[in-house]
Amino acid sequence: MEAVSPENGAFPVECRMGPGRYSVGVGNPLNLPFDPIGRAHDNWTRRWGANPSMAAVTSIMRAQQILIGQLDAALKPYELTFARYEALVLLTFSSTGELPLGKIGERLMVHPTSVTNTIDRLERQGFVYRKPNPSDGRGTLAEITDSGREVVEQATRDLVAMDFGLDCYSDEEAWRIHEIFAKLRVEFGDFPAAELPGEEAAAERPSTGETGAR
Numbered sequence: 001m002e003a004v005s006p007e008n009g010a011f012p013v014e015c016r017m018g019p020g021r022y023s024v025g026v027g028n029p030l031n032l033p034f035d036p037i038g039r040a041h042d043n044w045t046r047r048w049g050a051n052p053s054m055a056a057v058t059s060i061m062r063a064q065q066i067l068i069g070q071l072d073a074a075l076k077p078y079e080l081t082f083a084r085y086e087a088l089v090l091l092t093f094s095s096t097g098e099l100p101l102g103k104i105g106e107r108l109m110v111h112p113t114s115v116t117n118t119i120d121r122l123e124r125q126g127f128v129y130r131k132p133n134p135s136d137g138r139g140t141l142a143e144i145t146d147s148g149r150e151v152v153e154q155a156t157r158d159l160v161a162m163d164f165g166l167d168c169y170s171d172e173e174a175w176r177i178h179e180i181f182a183k184l185r186v187e188f189g190d191f192p193a194a195e196l197p198g199e200e201a202a203a204e205r206p207s208t209g210e211t212g213a214r
Contacts, residue, residue: 028069037062070165078155079125083110085159087118088127088152091144098143100133109190127151 030036041055071082080088090107091097099107105115119142122128127148133139144152166174179197186193 067165070162071159074158074162075155078151080151080155083108083114084118084122084127085152085155087115087122087142088144088148089156091128091142092149092152096143097149098131098141100136101140101142104142122148 037055037058040058041051044051044054068082071085075082075085078085086108087104090104091099101115101119102112104119105112108115110118119128119130122142123130125147126145128142128144131141131143133141163169163174166177169177175197182196185191186196
């Protein structure tokens with residue numbers, strides 16, 4: 001069997017990591033003299049035929065590595081990760097500054113265990129605190145503190161200044177990226193097609209003007 005290397009492997013080296021191989025730990029520039037994903041697709045094409053989906057998926061995985069690395073670096077001065085920042089932002093969006101842990105997981109699209117770990121860390125940092133949910137005797141609310149509100153405002157200014165790592169794109173291009181992946185999320189079942197952005201779902205959207213509860 002032909003030896004695997006960055007030059008002749010089916011996938012670029014940073015994407016071949018075994019089970020769960022698409023690690024977000026390779027966030028530094030590779031500084032290679034060639035595009036490893038383009039090279040991988042060339043080799044793939046010679047062996048199995050052209051497959052744009054393979055090139056797209058490996059590009060998405062590498063983009064995730066790059067973006068998570070940049071975002072976490074920007075948030076490091078605040079002792080936040082992007083996951084913890086997202087939780088704080090979600091709480092600031094709440095009119096009361098509090099949400100049930102289950103609702104946080106639903107809105108952030110993460111497992112309940114991840115929510116628990118995130119809130120644990122934020123509570124230790126003094127950015128949120130837990131309290132019983134009065135409408136559910138067994139449930140718990142997370143409420144953002146004044147310190148949490150302050151840090152999320154500071155961190156948001158920094159992230160906006162760097163366009164969340166997408167400063168190489170215009171606003172129109174960034175929105176188009178959002179639209180492209182929204183279609184995938186609809187196909188997977190995240191939300192109904194009537195909520196798709198842009199013209200694609202215009203015919204399916206309600207015409208009543210109601211926004212409804214989110």
